[in-house]
Amino acid sequence: MINSKKQKQFQAPKGTHDILPEDQKYWKYIMKKAETLLDYYGFERIDTPIFESTDLFVRSIGEGTDIVEKELFTLKTKGGDMLTLRPEGTAAVVRAYLDNGLNVKPHPVKLYYFGPMFRHEQPQHGRYRQFFQLGAETIGDSSEIVDAELIFLAYKLIESLGLDNYNVHINSLGCSQCRPAYLKALKEFYKNKIKKVCSVCKIRFKDSVLRMIDCKEPGCQEIAKEIPQFVDYLDEECRAHFKHILEFLDEVKVPYILNPHLVRGLDYYTRTIFEILPNENITAQSALPGGGRYDKLINLLGGSKTPAAGWATGIERIIMAMKERNINVPEVRPKPKIFLAQLGEVAKRKSLNLFESFRKAGVEAKSSLGRDSIKSQLRIAHRLGVKFTLIFGQKEALDGTVILKEMESGVQETIPLEKIVDEVKKRLKS
Numbered sequence: 001m002i003n004s005k006k007q008k009q010f011q012a013p014k015g016t017h018d019i020l021p022e023d024q025k026y027w028k029y030i031m032k033k034a035e036t037l038l039d040y041y042g043f044e045r046i047d048t049p050i051f052e053s054t055d056l057f058v059r060s061i062g063e064g065t066d067i068v069e070k071e072l073f074t075l076k077t078k079g080g081d082m083l084t085l086r087p088e089g090t091a092a093v094v095r096a097y098l099d100n101g102l103n104v105k106p107h108p109v110k111l112y113y114f115g116p117m118f119r120h121e122q123p124q125h126g127r128y129r130q131f132f133q134l135g136a137e138t139i140g141d142s143s144e145i146v147d148a149e150l151i152f153l154a155y156k157l158i159e160s161l162g163l164d165n166y167n168v169h170i171n172s173l174g175c176s177q178c179r180p181a182y183l184k185a186l187k188e189f190y191k192n193k194i195k196k197v198c199s200v201c202k203i204r205f206k207d208s209v210l211r212m213i214d215c216k217e218p219g220c221q222e223i224a225k226e227i228p229q230f231v232d233y234l235d236e237e238c239r240a241h242f243k244h245i246l247e248f249l250d251e252v253k254v255p256y257i258l259n260p261h262l263v264r265g266l267d268y269y270t271r272t273i274f275e276i277l278p279n280e281n282i283t284a285q286s287a288l289p290g291g292g293r294y295d296k297l298i299n300l301l302g303g304s305k306t307p308a309a310g311w312a313t314g315i316e317r318i319i320m321a322m323k324e325r326n327i328n329v330p331e332v333r334p335k336p337k338i339f340l341a342q343l344g345e346v347a348k349r350k351s352l353n354l355f356e357s358f359r360k361a362g363v364e365a366k367s368s369l370g371r372d373s374i375k376s377q378l379r380i381a382h383r384l385g386v387k388f389t390l391i392f393g394q395k396e397a398l399d400g401t402v403i404l405k406e407m408e409s410g411v412q413e414t415i416p417l418e419k420i421v422d423e424v425k426k427r428l429k430s
């Protein structure tokens with residue numbers, strides 16, 4: 001029965017997108033660069049589930065953060081468990097590290113991950129509800145070189161993708177010893193300006209005064225220009241830690257900017273935080289890798305006191321930046337060298353074997369086995385710009401031969417089927 005009613009056409013859910021074949025080359029290229037780099041520096045891949053217990057994210061990212069307050073995709077299972085689609089990778093990696101006994105392995109444990117993350121954000125250019133992150137975490141070492149190595153790697157990755165006009169923005173949030181003094185100074189600073197800040201910041205003033213610093217409202221940004229700086233409140237150890245990281249970065253010539261307005265939107269950070277941002281036109285969606293140190297998180301999630309640090313970058317944002325700068329990436333598949341055109345039942349049946357023999361021989365070939373007209377197949381061969389077309393018709397299939405046509409000259413020759421692969425290889429070389 002034909003249904004005459006027009007069916008609803010579905011669209012990708014708001015804030016999500018399809019990754020079309022023409023864009024796959026960017027994904028492959030970025031992942032190859034990233035994996036080669038991270039592998040060389042001793043990071044091993046880990047994959048965690050797409051959802052975790054809601055509590056894991058609430059406890060690690062922090063109850064008062066935008067992510068936990070507004071952006072979690074949470075579902076209740078039939079059994080009554082609360083699960084959340086992961087909004088980021090760090091909490092899940094720490095959970096997996098404790099869950100799988102990686103904490104008894106030699107430290108530091110260096111892990112990297114790649115996969116989709118989910119945040120119920122207001123979608124805009126560079127901000128999605130499903131986006132892919134690549135992240136790296138070094139667990140079990142508090143020394144400055146770990147922070148420096150992670151920042152160096154994040155920067156090198158971006159640079160190796162042709163994004164060379166980026167800077168590392170860096171700040172320190174101190175530790176539980178020195179942070180209270182800074183928060184007190186910050187509250188003091190904002191106390192007599194509270195009437196001038198936006199309505200959201202009026203709420204932030206009470207329980208997350210740090211977040212007032214990076215409010216995007218122009219009025220709040222103007223006020224934030226005068227804030228006291230965290231570096232002036234760091235205790236001796238935190239100051240030395242921060243200073244040594246900067247010295248390491250100087251040594252490896254990673255360009256950085258001390259940014260007192262950098263606070264980041266997750267509660268688990270201690271000491272170093274950083275983001276890699278473009279030299280100009282910075283928006284709320286500009287950050288590529290972002291991360292920092294989180295020396296309290298593992299303990300908070302039930303492990304022993306274990307320092308750690310890491311970063312993650314959005315892949316869509318990297319691709320956006322590469323496209324804006326017209327950075328070319330190699331095609332996923334090399335261009336085909338030959339095209340196999342077939343005509344007639346017998347030839348069509350034998351074509352798949354012939355095509356397969358070229359794959360085995362490492363010769364890039366294309367065909368259009370569904371087509372029946374030689375004319376349209378030759379048109380495709382021309383469009384692909386192949387050097388040779390093999391014409392395999394009814395007569396050739398029965399004779400055990402194939403016609404080899406050189407596309408530029410149009411010269412055709414009949415070759416025995418069993419010799420065709422070697423013949424094509426020989427001619428492609430010359």
Ligand code: HAM
Pocket residue numbers: 087088089090119121126127128129130131133135136137265266287288289290291292293294309310311312313314315316317
């Ligand atoms: P984050 O700053 O929330 O940090 O995210 C890291 C990066 O993910 C951002 O800089 C951006 O490139 C990308 N990103 C975040 N949200 C979106 C979105 N809605 N759409 C597109 N891209 C987005 C974290 O997630 C921490 N776990 C990083 C970390 C690892 N810290 C220590 N270790």
